Each structure stands twice: as structure tokens, then as C-alpha cells.
Amino acid sequence: MPRKLGQHFLVSQPILEKIAEAACGAHAERVIEIGPGRGALTRHLLKRCDELHAIELDEKLASALRSELIDKPGFALTQGDVLRTDLAQWGPAAIVGNLPYYITSPILELFLNLDARFPAAVFLVQREVADRLLAKPHTRDYGFLTVKTQLLCDVKIVVKVPPGAFAPPPKVESAAVRLDRKAGAAVDSELVMFVGRCFAQKRKTLRNNLKSFFRAEALEAMPEAGLRAEQIPVEGFLPLLRRLQGGS
Numbered sequence: 001m002p003r004k005l006g007q008h009f010l011v012s013q014p015i016l017e018k019i020a021e022a023a024c025g026a027h028a029e030r031v032i033e034i035g036p037g038r039g040a041l042t043r044h045l046l047k048r049c050d051e052l053h054a055i056e057l058d059e060k061l062a063s064a065l066r067s068e069l070i071d072k073p074g075f076a077l078t079q080g081d082v083l084r085t086d087l088a089q090w091g092p093a094a095i096v097g098n099l100p101y102y103i104t105s106p107i108l109e110l111f112l113n114l115d116a117r118f119p120a121a122v123f124l125v126q127r128e129v130a131d132r133l134l135a136k137p138h139t140r141d142y143g144f145l146t147v148k149t150q151l152l153c154d155v156k157i158v159v160k161v162p163p164g165a166f167a168p169p170p171k172v173e174s175a176a177v178r179l180d181r182k183a184g185a186a187v188d189s190e191l192v193m194f195v196g197r198c199f200a201q202k203r204k205t206l207r208n209n210l211k212s213f214f215r216a217e218a219l220e221a222m223p224e225a226g227l228r229a230e231q232i233p234v235e236g237f238l239p240l241l242r243r244l245q246g247g248s
């Protein structure tokens with residue numbers, strides 16, 4: 001079994017049901033599933049939606065699942081790499097997946113870069129990633145991923161998942177999280193780049209992390225110059241950037 005594809009299959013039926021419910025509610029029109037594998041989550045989702053588009057990279061799993069679910073109305077499977085798939089073609093839709101952990105970050109990125117036609121995603125991720133997505137300022141887990149995500153989404157835990165809920169069990173704890181896109185939120189790449197620079201070296205002050213990008217006088221005029229990025233709340237980065245650029 002090609003474990004390098006992150007193939008840990010969820011076998012706990014109550015957890016599968018919770019994830020399907022978090023993604024679809026009582027009923028959803030259209031759902032996109034990333035990495036259906038042997039279809040454990042797929043079957044729970046199919047009971048709750050009209051249309052399901054699944055993307056699976058592993059050719060053998062994809063063809064087995066396609067033949068197994070061929071009679072299910074509304075089910076469509078694309079064999080391929082989710083990172084090379086245009087998910088926008090299936091919008092509006094909810095997005096869900098027990099993610100292959102080796103590409104968690106690019107999949108999160110993919111979702112964040114979509115638009116309001118994709119209002120929510122439910123992802124099963126490593127517990128450590130869930131902690132970073134949910135983190136509050138002044139904590140060890142609060143970082144670039146936290147701010148980039150929380151600028152666009154509200155994040156909450158759906159269910160914590162122990163290794164024993166999978167076959168084979170992964171070495172780490174996991175958690176399903178739900179990301180709800182904030183109304184009117186859109187990716188601001190200039191702001192995201194700025195946040196990345198603020199967190200470039202987490203232990204350094206903003207003054208030190210930003211000194212190559214802004215004039216020394218602008219930085220010194222900023223009361224936050226001696227703080228670290230982890231002390232700035234999510235909504236504090238945009239006003240900081242505007243001040244440094246000489247705006248308000």
C-alpha cells in the first residue's frame with residue numbers, strides 16, 4: 001500500500017458520521033470530497049447530498065471506488081491530483097476531506113484561494129495543524145498559518161480523532177476542523193506577504209523582521225516595533241501595514 005500518499009483510512013463510523021454532518025448539515029446540494037480512498041466517508045456524504053465530486057490520486061483506489069459506486073446517482077469521481085484540479089468548476093459546493101497529511105498546507109491554501117461559492121470546508125488534519133489553525137495570540141501555536149486562515153475564516157473543531165479511529169493508525173493525533181469563510185472576505189496577497197514577513201523569525205521583534213522592507217523612521221514611529229508578531233491579534237496586521245505604508 002503506497003503509504004506515502006497519506007493512506008490512513010478512517011474506520012470509526014460515529015466519527016465519519018460527524019464529519020459528514022459537519023460538511024453537509026441535514027442536506028447539501030453539492031459536495032467536493034478530497035481523497036475518498038475506499039469510500040468510507042463518501043458513503044456517509046452520499047446519504048446527505050444530491051451531488052458528490054470526489055478526487056482521488058491513487059489509480060487502483062479510484063477505479064475500485066468508481067465501479068463500486070457506479071449506481072449511486074449524483075456521484076462522480078475524478079482520478080488525479082487535487083492540487084492540479086480546478087475545484088472552481090464544481091462551485092457552489094461544500095468541501096470535505098480526510099486529508100493526506102503530506103499536502104495539508106497546499107490543500108488549505110487551495111481552499112482559502114477559492115471564493116464565496118465555497119463557503120465552508122471540513123478537513124480532517126493532524127491535531128497539531130488544528131491547534132495552529134485555532135490558536136489565539138500570545139500562544140506558541142499562533143503563527144503565519146493561524147493569521148492567514150483566520151483573516152478569511154472562522155475555525156472550529158468538529159471532533160478530535162485518536163489514531164485508533166484509522167486503519168492503519170497514524171503516529172499522530174488528528175482532529176476534524178470546520179472553516180467558515182467570513183462574509184465579504186477576500187485574499188489580500190499584499191497583506192498575506194506582510195504577515196509572512198512579520199512572522200519570518202518568530203522570536204524576533206517586528207522591528208527586526210521588517211527592517212529590510214520599511215524605512216527605519218516608519219518602523220520606529222510604530223509603537224508595536226518592539227513586539228513580536230505573536231502579540232498582534234489577527235485584525236491588527238492590516239492597520240499596521242497601512243501605517244507603515246504611510247496611510248492612516
Ligand code: SAM
Pocket residue numbers: 005006007008009010011034035036037038039040041042055056057058061080081082083097098099100101103
Ligand atoms: N477518505 C478516506 C477515508 O477517510 O478513509 C481516505 C483518506 S486518506 C487519509 C487520504 C486519501 O487521499 C488517500 O486515499 C490517498 O490516496 C488520497 N490522496 C493522496 N494524495 C492525493 C492527491 N494529491 N490528490 C487526491 N487524492 C490524494
